[in-house]
Amino acid sequence: MFWKKDPSVVWERKNIDDIDFSRLNVAIIGGTGGIGRAISRELAQRNASVVVVGQTFKDEEMKDKIKFIKADLSLVSECKRISHCDEIPYEKLTHLIFTTGIFASRQRQATSEGLEKDMAVSYLSRYIIFHDVAKRLGIARAKKDNLPKVFIAGFPGNGQVGDPNNLNSDEKKYNAYTTHMNTVAANESLVLDAKDRYANIDTFGLNPGLIKTSIRSNLLGSDSYLGRITEWIISWTCQSAEVYAKTICALMMSPAIESRSGTMFSNKGDAILPTPGLTKDVVEKFMESSELLVEKALQNQSSSTSSNE
Numbered sequence: 494m495f496w497k498k499d500p501s502v503v504w505e506r507k508n509i510d511d512i513d514f515s516r517l518n519v520a521i522i523g524g525t526g527g528i529g530r531a532i533s534r535e536l537a538q539r540n541a542s543v544v545v546v547g548q549t550f551k552d553e554e555m556k557d558k559i560k561f562i563k564a565d566l567s568l569v570s571e572c573k574r575i576s577h578c579d580e581i582p583y584e585k586l587t588h589l590i591f592t593t594g595i596f597a598s599r600q601r602q603a604t605s606e607g608l609e610k611d612m613a614v615s616y617l618s619r620y621i622i623f624h625d626v627a628k629r630l631g632i633a634r635a636k637k638d639n640l641p642k643v644f645i646a647g648f649p650g651n652g653q654v655g656d657p658n659n660l661n662s663d664e665k666k667y668n669a670y671t672t673h674m675n676t677v678a679a680n681e682s683l684v685l686d687a688k689d690r691y692a693n694i695d696t697f698g699l700n701p702g703l704i705k706t707s708i709r710s711n712l713l714g715s716d717s718y719l720g721r722i723t724e725w726i727i728s729w730t731c732q733s734a735e736v737y738a739k740t741i742c743a744l745m746m747s748p749a750i751e752s753r754s755g756t757m758f759s760n761k762g763d764a765i766l767p768t769p770g771l772t773k774d775v776v777e778k779f780m781e782s783s784e785l786l787v788e789k790a791l792q793n794q795s796s797s798t799s800s801n802e
Contacts, residue, residue, distance in 0.1 A: 496650035502764035504749035517541035523593025531738035566618040569790040576625035583626045584633040591619040592646045597672040606790040609662040615676040647680035649698035649757040654770035657778040682779040688755030695754040702760030
């Protein structure tokens with residue numbers, strides 16, 4: 494990992510069993526798999542109110558503790574539906590967590606709305622929902638002495654600047670690594686932009702590093718030999734999603750992060766410095782390109798609907 498620690502933010506590592514989570518009202522976008530699922534289970538087991546959004550709910554034994562909303566987050570139209578979904582109490586939320594993501598495939602994949610799939614799932618789904626709900630997030634929460642908090646998982650602080658002019662990976666020769674690193678830079682830019690754009694919210698970036706999940710299946714194959722051996726190695730050399738979830742859940746409750754919007758955190762929960770190359774101009778360009786790409790996708794979706802009628 495290439496990040497550098499941010500010494501200005503230090504938080505007390507309390508035993509998670511000594512923390513009261515019962516007042517938390519949390520929505521996890523991408524909470525049905527990987528680290529999102531681990532976080533949702535950890536919080537629900539500790540009496541937080543939890544809603545998860547994803548494609549397949551795997552925790553039927555906890556359906557009395559976790560509310561599930563099905564959605565295909567690769568589609569802009571679905572993300573728009575989720576951002577206006579009455580089943581998600583955005584106004585009452587204390588925390589909104591974005592963990593949904595995939596890796597770009599070896600060959601460029603496009604959604605039915607014309608978007609490169611990794612960019613659509615791993616970044617634009619977050620951009621759309623976050624921007625749609627930001628101004629009403631937590632306005633009716635029970636306890637208002639702390640700001641509502643948004644956590645965006647990606648790989649911030651790793652030096653990825655990306656190319657906001659090629660957000661859809663259709664302007665240059667396609668490369669899976671370059672495409673995914675563009676989602677990395679875009680997600681970090683989303684955090685940095687929110688720091689200045691939303692005074693009513695604390696927004697943070699999360700860098701979980703390598704954790705055994707299914708996120709690499711789109712690149713390596715869901716049941717390929719390479720995929721299995723890669724995940725086996727990661728499982729033996731890196732922390733589990735469950736261990737990481739305990740760290741992040743404790744971090745969420747720390748008073749040390751209050752009003753520290755824009756801070757990024759490593760896989761161990763340490764504050765890390767943002768990528769130096771993501772200047773204000775670059776961040777603004779990412780936001781401008783994101784809006785244009787969303788508009789393009791909605792137009793494509795509208796044209797497709799009209800042609801099928």
